Amino acid sequence: MGAGAGGKGISETRTIDRIPENERHGLPRDQFTLWFAANLQITAVVDGALAVVFGAEALTAIIGLAVGNLFGGIVMALHSAQGPRLGLPQMISSRAQFGVKGATLPLLLVILMYLGFSATGTVLSGQAINLLLGVENPAIGMIVFGAATAIIAIFGYRVIHLIGRVATVISILGFGYLAWQLFRQHDVSSAFGQQPATMASFLFSVALSAGWQLTFAPYVADYSRYLPSGTSPVRTFFCTFLGSAMAAQIAMSFGVLVAALGAKFLSNQVGFLGALAGHGAPLVYLVIASGKLTVNCLNAYGGFMALLTTVTAFNRQSRVSPLARALCILGFVGLSLVIALLASANFLSIFKNFMLLLLAVFTPWSAVNLVDYYLISKEKVDVPALYDPAGRYGAYNRTALGCYLFGILIQIPFLNQPLYEGPIASMLGGADISWIVSLVVTGLLYYLIKRNSPAVPERMILDGVNREGADGLAQS
Template sequence: MSNQSTATGLASHVETRTIDMVPESERHGTSHSQMTLWFGANLQITAVVDGALAVVFGAEAMTAIIGLLIGNILGGIVMALHSAQGPRLGLPQMISSRVQFGVKGAALPLLLVILMYLGFAATGTVLSGQAINRMLGVDTPYVGILIFGGLTAFVAVVGYKLIHTVGRIATVIGILGFGYLAWQLFHQYDVATAFGQKPFTWATLLLSMALSAGWQMTFAPYVADYSRYLPSNTLVSSSFWNTFLGSTIGAQLAMTFGVLVAALGGNFLKNQVGFMGELAGPLAVLIYLVIVSGKLTVNCLNAYGGFMSILTTASGFNAKKQFSPTTRVVYIVGFVMLSMLVALMASADFLNNFKNFVLLLLAVFVPWSAVNLVDYYLVSKEKVDIPALYSAEGRYGAYNWVALGCYVMGVVIQIPFLNQAMYKGPIAVALHGADISWIVSLVVTSLVYYPLAKRSMKVPAQMIYPTPAAAPAAASRASELRTSLA
């Protein structure tokens, strides 16, 4: 009886919804939760690496910090505008793409998003696995990877509420941990010598902006997933500002730290986890905990968003809009296991190349954001036919060739302007390495898509919600989960 009570209690906290709309009766919380979630997801070791890359690519320290700040602000605005869609629609982020691209056409950006989730999950698992191994004092790589993968799967299966709780914990631990690391950095190094080592150039400023703007805009496919349970009367401004401030402040602090450690000549880029442990000295174990908690937050976002993107892609072709709790668990565990397999079997060189490939994929998210945001705020004006999102025969059809054409154009137009590890475009070379591809794509895609969408989109007169039958269906799914766990 005790075991049955425990299982029932656990089941009551496990999320049961997937890609269907969250009804008002299940909405809860305040937009303040967005600030801690995104602060915790950004104040982490990979953001430190992103900041360090600005110096590695030639920027002077102060130029890098200013450029990263501008990029975080500009990219953060785009990212936070997506967050504001969550309370209004009650839907995961990527299913809203069906409004613009069609029920089946949305599979194009979705497949690329899934690849991004997998790549970031694998590289994050490697770093966290190293930190866990150092905490435990073991040399076998798979030990830390398996432990971290298990933690990721557990948090993602329990779902929305626990993910936000992990974000709050990571925020507190991250502030304390990075505060201590900054104190140690200033005591062990002459930080003033980090500045003025190189002359200012516009190219390195723009490159720094691209690094941080790209960082922020990769969160665009995630962000409404974690605001969709907020009450529908949540102010757009409240959701926007809490998400924006959490994400930009967390990222800027981590990236600034990365700029300093790179400019001071440490071996951070060769051994990120080891360097932070050595810098921490006697509190190295606690800093490893900081690394794991920050990466756990963002890796849960990868697993959670990854499984929903897979379901969204599949459901576009089989017209399903609800999935059982068992299916939900299987997809999450399968995604995490795949990311662990990549982390375990890949060589270090492969992971670096794979990460560069994923960074190149950032080019595909800028035009997607442009199309999604222009439609939502300027064309549809927050009026969506939600039931039609689940049928290719409905208002939005199977494919919207206007949106798909603008999207492809927005990707292609970036090619001459790209300055990435895998490819340097001729215009970027002519601009001495300045990467303005994301700015060009954001502006051009928006300007081309807006007038075409105004003429072609079938916008409903008002928001159309599903029938109230969704609430009993949710109760049935929760009952099914309690029965299976018991």
């Protein structure tokens, strides 16, 4: 029996529909292991290294990354706490703010994010698998990794959480061993004080890690939605927050150290870690592959649900067949594999720009979603209306879409990116505070406009009975 038929089986059949109470299972601590595994991995190491590569002093970078992981992790975990209450994928619930069809705008950006992260993960994991298997053709490792990702994503929620628990143990052992080797082979104290600390480099480090955490926001509730609805939102929040922020900070701090020591990590990330491990290289390659497998399964799983959320906004379906589900996952993984095979060698620069771009487009979305859910709707949602363009939330919510676009545009004067430096960022010595401005201004603007919204139901509505005659209230 599948998970969609009582929650007992290993293979999931649910997609974008609400999870019934009799199929709920799990504990908040499952969120800790899943997000710990998703963050204690090589791409987070690269993210930390970028802070040093682009000018930050090591201690300044570590502190800045910690601040970003703290604040970004709080925002990300607030989204996770929505999962048990709603029992819905994250982007389906955003229809309550943007409208059933209007939510497709941020959804298209989410799909691009999934593809980008999946491709970069496939490149790095493919290298690790090749070294583990002793083969040279780069396509072999990528194809093996892509196949494993697709299989696990097709099985779904239960298996993804299982992989997260296993990968957590492997990653702790592997990174513990790598840290021991780093301190044994290098004078780590020499990594500090190599260049002056500046406010601009500190804020850049904050932006890197905050952006890392905020990119999880569009799909974090996908992995808490099976928790029983009575699960404490506080426990869900803290288990998610601690798992994500702690693991990311460990991995990013490691990245800062290897970059500041002038090691060859930047030119060959996988090869450097293998050389650092010495005889333990096979373990490290396994750590890289297992960590990336966890997060790539999240990307493939979330990617197919984002695709379905986009399509069903126009055909009004709330469920799809297992075959369509599997084909959607295979198509997504296949596309990310093609992108990985064609990837540019200029990995670090592209990845840095990609992270900062994601920060710019997801910060205002997160502000709108959280302000609406916690301050305006106050956790009350009309679930059937999320699938009906003629219902309470309408097809397009012009207010939310306007606030979202304004939240992107207001960042322009504060941006400091390779292609553009805004005038205010220049006045601040190159410091980029665009995401902070967007988060605060977008959230405040949306709250002031929508605080008395007639689209808010008097209570949570889970079915089509007693809908309070509120259809068509969100066309404002």
